[in-house]
Every structure is written in C-alpha cells, then in structure tokens.
Amino acid sequence: MVQLLQRNSCNCILLGFCLLFCLVKFPAVDAKIRHYKWEVKYEYKSPDCFKKLVITINGRTPGPTILAQQGDTVVVELKNSLLTENVAIHWHGIRQIGSPWSDGTEGVTQCPIVPGDTFKYEFVVDRPGTYLYHAHYGMQREAGLYGSIRVALPEGKSEPFFYDYDRSIILNDWYHRSTYEQAVGLSSTPFVWVGEPQSLLIQGKGRFDCATPSLEPGVCNATSPECSPYAVTVVPGKTYRLRISSLTALSALSFQIEGHNMTVVEADGHYVEPFVVKNLFIYSGETYSVIIKANQDPSRNYWMTTNVVSRNATASAPPGLAFLNYYPNHPRRSPPTVPPAGPAWNDVKARLNQSLAIKAHRDFIHTPPQLPDRVMVFLNTQNQIDGKRRWSVNNVSYNLPHTPYLIALKQNLTDAFDQTPPPEGYDFVNYDIYKVQNNTNATSSDGIYRLQFNTTVDIILQNANTMTANNSETHPWHLHGHDFWVLGYGEGKFDMLNDPKKYNLVNPIMKNTVPVHTMGWTALRFRADNPGVWAFHCHIESHFYMGMGVVFAEGIDKVGNLPSSIMGCGETKGVAHRP
Amino acid sequence: MVQLLQRNSCNCILLGFCLLFCLVKFPAVDAKIRHYKWEVKYEYKSPDCFKKLVITINGRTPGPTILAQQGDTVVVELKNSLLTENVAIHWHGIRQIGSPWSDGTEGVTQCPIVPGDTFKYEFVVDRPGTYLYHAHYGMQREAGLYGSIRVALPEGKSEPFFYDYDRSIILNDWYHRSTYEQAVGLSSTPFVWVGEPQSLLIQGKGRFDCATPSLEPGVCNATSPECSPYAVTVVPGKTYRLRISSLTALSALSFQIEGHNMTVVEADGHYVEPFVVKNLFIYSGETYSVIIKANQDPSRNYWMTTNVVSRNATASAPPGLAFLNYYPNHPRRSPPTVPPAGPAWNDVKARLNQSLAIKAHRDFIHTPPQLPDRVMVFLNTQNQIDGKRRWSVNNVSYNLPHTPYLIALKQNLTDAFDQTPPPEGYDFVNYDIYKVQNNTNATSSDGIYRLQFNTTVDIILQNANTMTANNSETHPWHLHGHDFWVLGYGEGKFDMLNDPKKYNLVNPIMKNTVPVHTMGWTALRFRADNPGVWAFHCHIESHFYMGMGVVFAEGIDKVGNLPSSIMGCGETKGVAHRP
Known part of the structure; x- marks a missing residue:
C-alpha cells in the first residue's frame, strides 16, 4: 500500500523525495x-x-x-x-x-x-x-x-517509540543580503546589524512577498516552483516520526502543526522521556524527533507553521508555512483554514518550561558524574571593543586564529595563538546582570581553555542585559566533540551556593546544543574525554562572528597523526608533508 | 607658487592627493x-x-x-x-x-x-x-x-619630453552585481552575460543615475562625496604628463579632454615617437602617457570624458565625466559647456589608425630580432562547450589548473595539468573568419606551450566573427613576464605569405598589452628569455574567465628555489617546506 502510494505520488513534486527514498535507503542497509x-x-x-x-x-x-x-x-x-x-x-x-x-x-x-x-x-x-x-x-x-x-x-x-515512517524537516531563517554584506556590516563602524530575516524556510522553502516595493524586476517570482510550500505527505492512520531541526542564523523558533499534537521523543540524538507539546520551541543547532499520528479528518491538508520567538520579528519575518498533506489530497492544496498563530514571541516562561521538561528517557539514562573537577562560569555580554559592537564571555570577545589550534597544539606552534587562557568566571558579587553595563574594558583574544583529560567540567552560562535597556537575548550554545548533561536552567543570576543543589543529577538529558534563556542561566556538565580541540559557541551565526565563543583543548598527546590535508594556512603552510 | 597652491587646495577634496604627494613622493627619492x-x-x-x-x-x-x-x-x-x-x-x-x-x-x-x-x-x-x-x-x-x-x-x-608635473588617471568600467553573481551567470546554462557596465569610472569616481527605477531605498546617493567628479587641478601655463591607464572589465574606451590636444609619449612603459590625438583610444591593460598644456581660457574648468567604443553601450553606460580644473577655479565647478561626445563606437578605422601610429621613440628603438624561431597563430573564437558559451584559441578553451604551473613544472608534478600542448595554428585555408561558425568541436584544457629558452617567438592573433552574425569583438591581449614588439596590425585574415613582409622591423613599439581589432589581426614578437611561467590572455575579465588565454613556460631549469609561501593548494599542499 505504501509502496503503491509512493509510486503513484512519484510525480515531479515528489521526485526528489522518491529518488532519495528509492536510491539511497534500500542499498544502504548493510x-x-x-x-x-x-x-x-x-x-x-x-x-x-x-x-x-x-x-x-x-x-x-x-x-x-x-x-x-x-x-x-x-x-x-x-x-x-x-x-x-x-x-x-x-x-x-x-x-x-x-x-x-x-x-x-x-x-x-x-x-x-x-x-x-x-x-x-x-x-x-x-x-x-x-x-x-x-x-x-x-x-x-x-x-x-x-x-x-x-x-x-x-x-x-529498536527505538523506545513506534512509528511507521520518518521524515526530516530543517527549519531556517533566510536573508537576501549575501553573507559578505552581512559580515561587513557587523565589522563596520558604525555597526550595521543584520536585522531580522526576510523569511523563514521549512526544509528549504519559504515565501517572501514579491509585492514588496523597490524590488529589482525579475528578482522575485511568486509562482516559482522552488518556493512552493514544502509538503509532508502522510497516509491517514499512520504514525510519523518528524525529525525537526533548526539551523537559523538568528531566530529562535516555534513549530506547530495545525490540529496535531507532537510527542517529543528525541533531542540531539538522545531519547527523551516522552512529553506532548502543541508548540515545539527549537533553537539554532538543536534537533528533535516528534511523533505525530495522522488521525485527523483526512479530506483536507493541515498547516505546519514556524514563527520567530524571543525576538519581536513579527513585522519583518512572516511565519514559515508548509503543508501536512493527507494522502490522497493534492500536496499543493491549501488547507481551508487560517494558519495557526504561534505563541507570543515574548512568552519566556513557556520556553523555559519546555527546556525543563526535557529529561532522559527512563530506559536510556546516562547518569552524570556527581561532582565536577572544574567549574567555569561564562557571563554572556554585549561589549564595545575598538568602536565595534561585539559579544563576549567574561569580558573577552573571541577571535578565530588563522593557524588551526589542532595543528598548533600538536606541533607546538606557541606563537600561533594567545597562550593566556581567558578568565573562568566574572565578578559574581558586583556585576548586575539586569543593568545596562558599558562593558568598556572588554578585550578580544584567541586564547583557549586547556582541560585535563578525563576530567569532569561544569559550565554555567550566565545571561545578562544587552547594551539596550530591558533587553536580553536567547543564546543557543553548541559544544563540538561532546554531548553534555543539562543540569539545570534558572532565571536571574546563578547562585553558586544554592543553585547547584537543585541540579538534576538523576535523569538529565544529554545534548550538544542548549539555550540560555533571556536573563537566565543554564548549567551543563561534560567529560573532557575526547582528544582534540573543540569549539563551544553561540550558534547564532552573527553572534559567533561577533566573538561569542570559546575553545577547549584536551588530550592533545592522544591525538593521532594529523592528515596533511588540514594544513596549508597560517603557520601550517610550511609544515605540511606529503601523505 | 605650486607649493602654495598645493597647501591652499589641501582641503577635504584634495586631502588624499596631498597626503600622497607630501608623504610618499619626497622621502622616496633615494x-x-x-x-x-x-x-x-x-x-x-x-x-x-x-x-x-x-x-x-x-x-x-x-x-x-x-x-x-x-x-x-x-x-x-x-x-x-x-x-x-x-x-x-x-x-x-x-x-x-x-x-x-x-x-x-x-x-x-x-x-x-x-x-x-x-x-x-x-x-x-x-x-x-x-x-x-x-x-x-x-x-x-x-x-x-x-x-x-x-x-x-x-x-x-630625463625623459625625451618635458612636463612640469604628472598625474595618474585609471579608467574603469563598473558593475553593480558582485563578481560572484557575474561569474555564476557566465558559468550557467542558460548562459547569463554580464552585460554592459552601469557606469564608467575616472580614477575611481563615476556617476550612476540615482533616479533609475526599482532601486532599493538608500542604495544610491547622488550627493555622496565618494562620487563627486574626479578633478585634475592644473596651473595655467604649466605642462602636465597624464598617465592614463585602463583596467576595464569589458569596455574599450576613448578618453578626451575638452579643448586640449594630447601628445602621446609613452605606451606600456616605452617611449613613443610623439603624436597628437584628440581622442585617446585605450584598451583594458594598456597604459599611456600624454602631455597636455594648460593653455586654454583659465577662467573656467574643462571636461575630461571617457566613453565606450567597439561595443554599442551608449544606451546603458553613460560617459564617465571628470574635470580638468584650472586653478584657482573651484575643483567642483562644472564647465559651462556640454561634455564633448567621444567618437562613434563603431569607427574601427580610427582605432586601427591609432594602433598603427604608435611607434618606438626614435632615440629609444629596441630593434627586434629580424626572424622568429617559432610562429604561432591564435585564432580567437566564441564556442559552445558542454552547453556553455566559451572563448577559445585554436578551438581550445583555457581552464586554470589548481596546482600552479610554476610549482608543477619545477617539481615535475606531471599529473597537475594536461601535458598535451594546445595547437599552434588553425585551418588557415578553410576557416572563414567572417562566417558565423558553430565551433562545436572545441575542447577545454589547461595544457600549455613550452618555449625553448632564448628563442624568438611570433604570435599572430587572428580575430573572427563571434557566434552572432556580423559581429566581431575587440580583444586586448596581455602578456605576463615580457614586453613584445608590435610588428603589425591588419584587417581580415592574416596572410601567412605576404603579411609578414609588411612587418615593422625598424621601429616597432614594445608593449605588454595590444588590441586585436574587430575582424582583424595583430602580430607580435618576443624573446623567451625570462625563466618562469607566463599567462597570455585577453584582458577582458569575463573573456579570460570564459577561456580566452594561453600559458607559456620557458627556462624552468633556470628558475631559482620557489618560496614555500606560494604553495598550499592542489598538489602543492603536501610538498611545502618550512622556509
């Protein structure tokens, strides 16, 4: 039946999907x-x-x-x-x-x-x-x-949940300016902010209003098949696993499917103790699996929508729209309803609640080490450095070096980057996270944190007010090379004495990306057990570009021979060898 | 007096010029x-x-x-x-x-x-x-x-001509699309041509019409000081050497100064037997020095203009405008006249005549070798290769390799490029240069010509009809690493038997860039006496990108040790060594 359906629906619209399904999935098994x-x-x-x-x-x-x-x-x-x-x-x-x-x-x-x-x-x-x-x-x-x-x-x-089929959906925000234009603006004096996106994409398809004034003729074509809404075709009665991820440049999103609840079962590759949501909040760099049942009126299609939260982008970025297409309705048939509005952009509580709801599945708990060997607190602030707007961690704004650390450390090129590590904390006592600070004493550096191999590291990400009054942004931090346990989230300033007592050390989820909510904190723990050099940074493209990141190095002596293919720049130009 | 003038006029407009003059020129002498x-x-x-x-x-x-x-x-x-x-x-x-x-x-x-x-x-x-x-x-x-x-x-x-002061003027054409957008269009199927430029720049300043419809708000500012007309300030009665060069992406240009004749005295670094022009034709990659006298009515300024020739760009690219500013008139004071129109875009004869007029100065003649050791004829054609529009030499469209030849040849990396040299001629007898040919049997290659060291090489550049009926384009060919003698220009198909008899072997100018006129030919001679690898190509940016070039290698065994700084790509990734 499903095979038949797939053959029937393998028309132009679904050709790409069919090719994927037919050519890749089957021979890949063994x-x-x-x-x-x-x-x-x-x-x-x-x-x-x-x-x-x-x-x-x-x-x-x-x-x-x-x-x-x-x-x-x-x-x-x-x-x-x-x-x-x-x-x-x-x-x-x-x-x-x-x-x-x-x-x-x-x-x-x-x-x-x-x-x-x-x-x-x-x-x-x-x-x-x-x-x-x-x-x-x-x-x-x-x-x-x-x-x-x-x-x-x-x-x-098998997984600890049932589904008939699965589908991948990547959410994204989309800008019309080139990345060059955006980056030059961010590096300019006066600073030119990238602004809100022009549209939101669901699996690479969005919709910009071609009636916008001052568009160059021919540049916008509302009837282009490239921007017809993405459709997930479902067979009535079947159960689907939707693998939903976000790679937005800037936006935190909510995702919803008209008339369908979603049961969250996976986060960043880890099984979640299932819980049901109407709106799935998702931050850049996160992945979730949700289970949905095609159990609604099969005579029509349903909206899938995504909208910006945490920033007031309603005026500029319209919601992203896609179809949950109930077979045999035409996949381009618009639902007869108005697309469901997402939650209010400034409802922080709802987002915090979802974060708190995500725990490891009861049968897949990786118990964390109960105590850390090292604790670092990373205060996230906006700063002004050399007349430029930057983001910093503990008042140090991060710059990427031009000789990769992995090579520099392995080959002991000590002049390739700043050998002074950035600070591991900030002035907890006196810094008022609610106040607009000048943060004028910030510096920039490409220094890194060296972690002792096989130790347990705690990171507390502390949010603060930006340089605008009564404003704090959501930052999704992503760690390379590891998963970490999410020990807790909180509002306000992290209390070094009391908040650790509230950590979830029983069934914390492991993730690689985690939001730091506005004016709040997030605590995480990981084992420095993967020899290499690993970035840890805000996954917002412009924020990392503006310095919001750090780098960890661990077990460098255990890293094998480096391939010469990674070399050729900076100080590694002269040290490459024929493989 | 002139010092005084310079101090007086060292206001914002001329600050850049003054800095250049004051800071660089004086200490540079010794x-x-x-x-x-x-x-x-x-x-x-x-x-x-x-x-x-x-x-x-x-x-x-x-x-x-x-x-x-x-x-x-x-x-x-x-x-x-x-x-x-x-x-x-x-x-x-x-x-x-x-x-x-x-x-x-x-x-x-x-x-x-x-x-x-x-x-x-x-x-x-x-x-x-x-x-x-x-x-x-x-x-x-x-x-x-x-x-x-x-x-x-x-x-x-001292030079064989007199002047009080000299000034540099670079002419250019200017596009609003990024080079990326242009290049992607040229590589696309269907082919998207870059089109005529949006404006012409004189020493980096031009004027696009900000009233053009469909411009994004704020993108065009007619009052921006960046686009105020360039002004060359002259003192009445003095003599000026203007060093005029062109780096256009596409356009052949004419340059003229209202009310002032120009005496051509230098071309591509060689002294020219002086001759007077009203319009200086100049092709991308060429440099000329002309002498002008500030001998006109000093109560006003005069137009300097440049306009496209050889292509019918009148509708799209307005002439470039600048001021010859007679001190003490204000450098932004517009001349009271209409800017002089340049010559007709399709007056090939006038351009050919200027080419023929350029001979070596009588006191600076480098007599060429009277006979070549090797003669190559390069037929310039448009071709269709793999559905893409390309330019070819003898039916071979040139591709740059990703391992630089200099390193590949020196280190004998024989798989770094096609070891088969491209052909040295074409079917002279049967090929009708006036006919629209299909040229469907063209290939592309990164093969090169290896020249025996210290031999004399003749190149005849043969133009032809493009893939459009009754159309032939002007191509300025530029040779790296050498100057060549310009032996002659002609109309139609080069006659291997009789045309060489008409070569100027007495006082040919030496140049590094030379035009091949529409439906004509240009003959040049050079000594392969410079160890290295040297590109020879049409200086039109899009034409070279589309394959209009060749490469010569000579005396590789005489090339010294290569610096490791030039390595790091292609096959040279693994062979670099610490300096």
Missing part, C-alpha cells in the same frame, strides 16, 4: 562505509521566491541527507567549486572520536578548503539519531550550505 | 627598497553613487599608488582580511625577472592567499614608466582591487 561525493558551488536559487546566490551541494540546498547506520564510517569527498572562496563543513552532533581533524571547524580543526581542492571528511557515526551538517567558515552557513544526517539503529535494535 | 603594508578587505563604497561591496586596499579603491625609481625593489606585504575569500595580485607590466613567483597569477605562479595570511610580493622595477597592479584571481579585479605603479628614472636621467 554497507559499513557510506561514501559521498559532493561538489560545492554558487548557484542562483529562489528558496523564498526571491532569486539570489546560494551555496549548493550537488545542486541542492538543503544538501543531500546523509543516511547511515550506527557504527558506519561516513566518507564525504568535498570538492570546492566556489570561484574564489574557501569552505569547511562541520558535522554537527557527531563527536569525531578518533578523528578530531574531521570536525570541519575552520581555524580550530582545519585550514579552509581552497577552490579546486577536494577534501576528504571521514568519521564514524557512533550513535543513532538526528544530526546536521553545515558550513563552519565565516558566515557561510547562511548561504544555504547545510543538511541532515540521519543515523539508524543497527539491525534488530 | 631609497632602494619600497616597502608597503597593505590590508585587503571588503567595504561598502559608492564609487558611482551606488553603494556596494568593493575590495579595498588600506581602505581605498583604487588602492595606493606605488612610487619607485628604476632599479628599486618593491616589497608589498599583503594581508588578506577578506572573510572567506582568497586573493592574488598581479603587477601588470613588471616583468618579474628573477622573481617569477611574484607575478601574482593564481594557478600560474602561486596558490591564492587565504584569509588571515600575509603574503610578501618582492620584485625589482627595472624600467621607468607607467604600470598597474590588480587582482588576478577569479573576477576579483572588478571588485575594485587595482591601482597604479609609477617608476621614475634614476637621478640625473
């Missing part, structure tokens, strides 16, 4: 090496009806989905066919155990891949779940260079 | 090493009132003028501060004798300079004259990365 050949280049596309240059992989944005099974080795041979621009791709949520040089973080684990070169990423996907990949160089992710990684369980093992 | 530190980055600028991202050097476009004396060593430490984009700079007209790795031609003599890296260009300026520098990577030159090189005679020597 293979242990998943080999991909990708070509990255600029092309004109109209994801939201507005034509602009995007970066594609094999002609597509989002790029091809990587499908693998736990324990497989994924090999991606990435050919850079951009004209004059380099590239690097990060495998978001993959810990890169034993392959820290494949993390794809320019300046941290590799030199950028220059045009004409082919770089081989090779890594093991050691855990089942929903992951992502995306550019990790400049602000290139925003140009459309991203996609999904889906790691299945080994044969014979 | 130094033998000219050291420059440049930072290359993207900035928003409005050269023609329309705001867009441009590539600047130390905040400027055109970049700083390099001022040196014959025999000096120029050192430019170039820091790449572009976000994700590489760079390479070519020193146009400098032969790079003994320093072929400093020619700055990405893919030929060096790997591109990655962001964050500082590359040291070091070369001797061995001849006095007017030269240029510009990006030689992708289509980056068009983004504004260019400037002048002015090499003075040694103390005590």
Whole structure:
C-alpha cells in the first residue's frame, strides 16, 4: 500500500523525495562505509521566491541527507567549486572520536578548503539519531550550505517509540543580503546589524512577498516552483516520526502543526522521556524527533507553521508555512483554514518550561558524574571593543586564529595563538546582570581553555542585559566533540551556593546544543574525554562572528597523526608533508 | 607658487592627493627598497553613487599608488582580511625577472592567499614608466582591487619630453552585481552575460543615475562625496604628463579632454615617437602617457570624458565625466559647456589608425630580432562547450589548473595539468573568419606551450566573427613576464605569405598589452628569455574567465628555489617546506 502510494505520488513534486527514498535507503542497509561525493558551488536559487546566490551541494540546498547506520564510517569527498572562496563543513552532533581533524571547524580543526581542492571528511557515526551538517567558515552557513544526517539503529535494535515512517524537516531563517554584506556590516563602524530575516524556510522553502516595493524586476517570482510550500505527505492512520531541526542564523523558533499534537521523543540524538507539546520551541543547532499520528479528518491538508520567538520579528519575518498533506489530497492544496498563530514571541516562561521538561528517557539514562573537577562560569555580554559592537564571555570577545589550534597544539606552534587562557568566571558579587553595563574594558583574544583529560567540567552560562535597556537575548550554545548533561536552567543570576543543589543529577538529558534563556542561566556538565580541540559557541551565526565563543583543548598527546590535508594556512603552510 | 597652491587646495577634496604627494613622493627619492603594508578587505563604497561591496586596499579603491625609481625593489606585504575569500595580485607590466613567483597569477605562479595570511610580493622595477597592479584571481579585479605603479628614472636621467608635473588617471568600467553573481551567470546554462557596465569610472569616481527605477531605498546617493567628479587641478601655463591607464572589465574606451590636444609619449612603459590625438583610444591593460598644456581660457574648468567604443553601450553606460580644473577655479565647478561626445563606437578605422601610429621613440628603438624561431597563430573564437558559451584559441578553451604551473613544472608534478600542448595554428585555408561558425568541436584544457629558452617567438592573433552574425569583438591581449614588439596590425585574415613582409622591423613599439581589432589581426614578437611561467590572455575579465588565454613556460631549469609561501593548494599542499 505504501509502496503503491509512493509510486503513484512519484510525480515531479515528489521526485526528489522518491529518488532519495528509492536510491539511497534500500542499498544502504548493510554497507559499513557510506561514501559521498559532493561538489560545492554558487548557484542562483529562489528558496523564498526571491532569486539570489546560494551555496549548493550537488545542486541542492538543503544538501543531500546523509543516511547511515550506527557504527558506519561516513566518507564525504568535498570538492570546492566556489570561484574564489574557501569552505569547511562541520558535522554537527557527531563527536569525531578518533578523528578530531574531521570536525570541519575552520581555524580550530582545519585550514579552509581552497577552490579546486577536494577534501576528504571521514568519521564514524557512533550513535543513532538526528544530526546536521553545515558550513563552519565565516558566515557561510547562511548561504544555504547545510543538511541532515540521519543515523539508524543497527539491525534488530529498536527505538523506545513506534512509528511507521520518518521524515526530516530543517527549519531556517533566510536573508537576501549575501553573507559578505552581512559580515561587513557587523565589522563596520558604525555597526550595521543584520536585522531580522526576510523569511523563514521549512526544509528549504519559504515565501517572501514579491509585492514588496523597490524590488529589482525579475528578482522575485511568486509562482516559482522552488518556493512552493514544502509538503509532508502522510497516509491517514499512520504514525510519523518528524525529525525537526533548526539551523537559523538568528531566530529562535516555534513549530506547530495545525490540529496535531507532537510527542517529543528525541533531542540531539538522545531519547527523551516522552512529553506532548502543541508548540515545539527549537533553537539554532538543536534537533528533535516528534511523533505525530495522522488521525485527523483526512479530506483536507493541515498547516505546519514556524514563527520567530524571543525576538519581536513579527513585522519583518512572516511565519514559515508548509503543508501536512493527507494522502490522497493534492500536496499543493491549501488547507481551508487560517494558519495557526504561534505563541507570543515574548512568552519566556513557556520556553523555559519546555527546556525543563526535557529529561532522559527512563530506559536510556546516562547518569552524570556527581561532582565536577572544574567549574567555569561564562557571563554572556554585549561589549564595545575598538568602536565595534561585539559579544563576549567574561569580558573577552573571541577571535578565530588563522593557524588551526589542532595543528598548533600538536606541533607546538606557541606563537600561533594567545597562550593566556581567558578568565573562568566574572565578578559574581558586583556585576548586575539586569543593568545596562558599558562593558568598556572588554578585550578580544584567541586564547583557549586547556582541560585535563578525563576530567569532569561544569559550565554555567550566565545571561545578562544587552547594551539596550530591558533587553536580553536567547543564546543557543553548541559544544563540538561532546554531548553534555543539562543540569539545570534558572532565571536571574546563578547562585553558586544554592543553585547547584537543585541540579538534576538523576535523569538529565544529554545534548550538544542548549539555550540560555533571556536573563537566565543554564548549567551543563561534560567529560573532557575526547582528544582534540573543540569549539563551544553561540550558534547564532552573527553572534559567533561577533566573538561569542570559546575553545577547549584536551588530550592533545592522544591525538593521532594529523592528515596533511588540514594544513596549508597560517603557520601550517610550511609544515605540511606529503601523505 | 605650486607649493602654495598645493597647501591652499589641501582641503577635504584634495586631502588624499596631498597626503600622497607630501608623504610618499619626497622621502622616496633615494631609497632602494619600497616597502608597503597593505590590508585587503571588503567595504561598502559608492564609487558611482551606488553603494556596494568593493575590495579595498588600506581602505581605498583604487588602492595606493606605488612610487619607485628604476632599479628599486618593491616589497608589498599583503594581508588578506577578506572573510572567506582568497586573493592574488598581479603587477601588470613588471616583468618579474628573477622573481617569477611574484607575478601574482593564481594557478600560474602561486596558490591564492587565504584569509588571515600575509603574503610578501618582492620584485625589482627595472624600467621607468607607467604600470598597474590588480587582482588576478577569479573576477576579483572588478571588485575594485587595482591601482597604479609609477617608476621614475634614476637621478640625473630625463625623459625625451618635458612636463612640469604628472598625474595618474585609471579608467574603469563598473558593475553593480558582485563578481560572484557575474561569474555564476557566465558559468550557467542558460548562459547569463554580464552585460554592459552601469557606469564608467575616472580614477575611481563615476556617476550612476540615482533616479533609475526599482532601486532599493538608500542604495544610491547622488550627493555622496565618494562620487563627486574626479578633478585634475592644473596651473595655467604649466605642462602636465597624464598617465592614463585602463583596467576595464569589458569596455574599450576613448578618453578626451575638452579643448586640449594630447601628445602621446609613452605606451606600456616605452617611449613613443610623439603624436597628437584628440581622442585617446585605450584598451583594458594598456597604459599611456600624454602631455597636455594648460593653455586654454583659465577662467573656467574643462571636461575630461571617457566613453565606450567597439561595443554599442551608449544606451546603458553613460560617459564617465571628470574635470580638468584650472586653478584657482573651484575643483567642483562644472564647465559651462556640454561634455564633448567621444567618437562613434563603431569607427574601427580610427582605432586601427591609432594602433598603427604608435611607434618606438626614435632615440629609444629596441630593434627586434629580424626572424622568429617559432610562429604561432591564435585564432580567437566564441564556442559552445558542454552547453556553455566559451572563448577559445585554436578551438581550445583555457581552464586554470589548481596546482600552479610554476610549482608543477619545477617539481615535475606531471599529473597537475594536461601535458598535451594546445595547437599552434588553425585551418588557415578553410576557416572563414567572417562566417558565423558553430565551433562545436572545441575542447577545454589547461595544457600549455613550452618555449625553448632564448628563442624568438611570433604570435599572430587572428580575430573572427563571434557566434552572432556580423559581429566581431575587440580583444586586448596581455602578456605576463615580457614586453613584445608590435610588428603589425591588419584587417581580415592574416596572410601567412605576404603579411609578414609588411612587418615593422625598424621601429616597432614594445608593449605588454595590444588590441586585436574587430575582424582583424595583430602580430607580435618576443624573446623567451625570462625563466618562469607566463599567462597570455585577453584582458577582458569575463573573456579570460570564459577561456580566452594561453600559458607559456620557458627556462624552468633556470628558475631559482620557489618560496614555500606560494604553495598550499592542489598538489602543492603536501610538498611545502618550512622556509
């Protein structure tokens, strides 16, 4: 029946999906090496009806989905066919155990891949779940260079929830200016902010209003098939796992499906003790799986919508719209209803509640170490440095170096970066997180934290007021190379004495990305057990560009021989050797 | 008096000029090493009132003028501060004798300079004259990365013409789309042509009509000081040497000064037997010096204008306008007249006549070898290859490799490029240059011509009809690493038997850039006496990008040790060594 349906619906609209399904899924079952050949280049596309240059992989944005099974080795041979621009791709949520040089973080684990070169990423996907990949160089992710990684369980093992089929949906926000234009604005005096996005994309499709005044003729085409709403086709009565992820440049989102509750079952590759939501809050860099049942009136389609929360973007960024398409309705048939409005953008409480609701599934609890070896508190502030607006951690704004740390540390190139580590805390007693501070004594640095191998590290991310009165932003922090336990969230200033007593040490979820809510704090714990150098940063593209990140190094003596392919820039120009 | 004038006029408008004059010219007289530190980055600028991202050097476009004396060593430490984009700079007209790795031609003599890296260009300026520098990577030159090189005679020597002062003027055409957008269009199926420029710039200043419909609000500002007309201030009665050069992306130009004749005295660094013109035709990559006398009514200013010739661009690209400012008139005071119209765009004869008029100055004749050792005929055609519009030489469209030839040849990396040389001629007998040919059997290649060291090589550049009926384009061909003798120009198909008899072997001018006129031919001769690898290509940015070029290698065994700084890409990633 489903096979038949798929054959029937394999028309132009669904051709891409069918190809994916037919060509990739079936032969992939037993293979242990998943080999991909990708070509990255600029092309004109109209994801939201507005034509602009995007970066594609094999002609597509989002790029091809990587499908693998736990324990497989994924090999991606990435050919850079951009004209004059380099590239690097990060495998978001993959810990890169034993392959820290494949993390794809320019300046941290590799030199950028220059045009004409082919770089081989090779890594093991050691855990089942929903992951992502995306550019990790400049602000290139925003140009459309991203996609999904889906790691299945080994044969014979099953998940702690039931579904008939699964589908991947990446949410994104979309800007019409090039990443270059945005980055130059952020580096300019006076500072030019990137602003709110022009549209929200659901699996690469959005809708900008082509009637907007002052558009160049021909640049916007409301009837372009590229921007027809994305449709998830479901068979009435069946159960679906939707793997929902966000790679927004800026926006925190809410996602909802008209008339359908969602049961959250997975977060960042870890099973969640199931809970039901009407709105799924999701922050850039997070992945969730939700279970839905196609149990509504099958004579029509339903809206899937996403909207910005935490920032007041209602005026500028209209909600993203897609269809939950009940077979056999036409996948482009608009639902007869008004799209459901998402929650109020400034309802912090609802978002905090969702964060608090996410616990490890009762049968999949990884009990955290009960005590840390080291505790760091990271105060997140806006600062003014050399006349430029920046973000800082403990008053230090982060700059990427041009000799990757991994090589510098392994080869003892001590002049490649600032050898002074940034501070591990701030003036807890006197700093008023609610006040607009000048933060004029901030500095910038490419110094890093060196972690003793196999120790337990606690990080408390402390939010504060920005340089605007009564304003605090949500920051999704993402850790490379590890999952961490989420020990707790709180409002206001973290209390070093009492808040640790409230940590969840029983069934905390493990994640790789976690929000720090406005004017609040988030506490997390991880084991420094993965030899390599790992970025930890706000996943908002412009915030990291503006310095909101840190870097951890651990077990460098245990890192194997570095491949020469990661070299060629900065001080590594002269130290490469033929493989 | 002149000192006084300069102090008086050193207001905001002329501040840049004054700084140049005061800070650079005076201390430069005796130094033998000219050291420059440049930072290359993207900035928003409005050269023609329309705001867009441009590539600047130390905040400027055109970049700083390099001022040196014959025999000096120029050192430019170039820091790449572009976000994700590489760079390479070519020193146009400098032969790079003994320093072929400093020619700055990405893919030929060096790997591109990655962001964050500082590359040291070091070369001797061995001849006095007017030269240029510009990006030689992708289509980056068009983004504004260019400037002048002015090499003075040694103390005590003088030129064969008199002038009181000299001034540099670079002409350019200007596009509002980014080089990325243009390049992607050229590589697309269907092919998207870059079109005519939006404006013409005189020394970096032009004027786009801000009343053009459908402009984004704020993007065009007709009152921006950045696009006020460039003014050359002259003192009545004095004599001026104007060093006029063109770095257009596409356009052939005519340049004229209302009410003033120009005496041509230098071309591409060689003294010309003086002749007088009203309109100076100039092609991309050429430099000329003309002498003018400030001998007109001093109560007013005069127009300097430039307009497109050889292409019918009148509708799209308005003439470029600047002022010849007679002191003490205000430099922004508009002349009371209508700007002089240039010659008709399609007057081929006038352009051919100027080409024929340029001979070596009688006291500075370098007599060419009277016979060549090798003769190559390069038929220039448009072709269709893999569904894409390309340009070809003898039916082979040129592709740059990703391992620079200089390194590949020196280190014998034979798989780095096609070892089969392209053909040295075409089917002279049967090919009808006037006919629209399909040219469907063209191929593309990165193969090169290997020249025996110290031999004499003749090149006949043969133009033809394009793929459009009754259409032939003007191509300015530029040779790296050498000057060549211009032996002759002709109309129609070159006659191998009779045309060589008409060569000027008595007083041919030496140049590095020469036009091939529509439906005509140009013959040139050079000595393969400079160890290295040298590009020879159409200087139209899009034409070279579309394959209109070749590469010569000579005396590779005489090339010294390559600096590791030029490596890091393609096959040279693994062979770099610490300096």
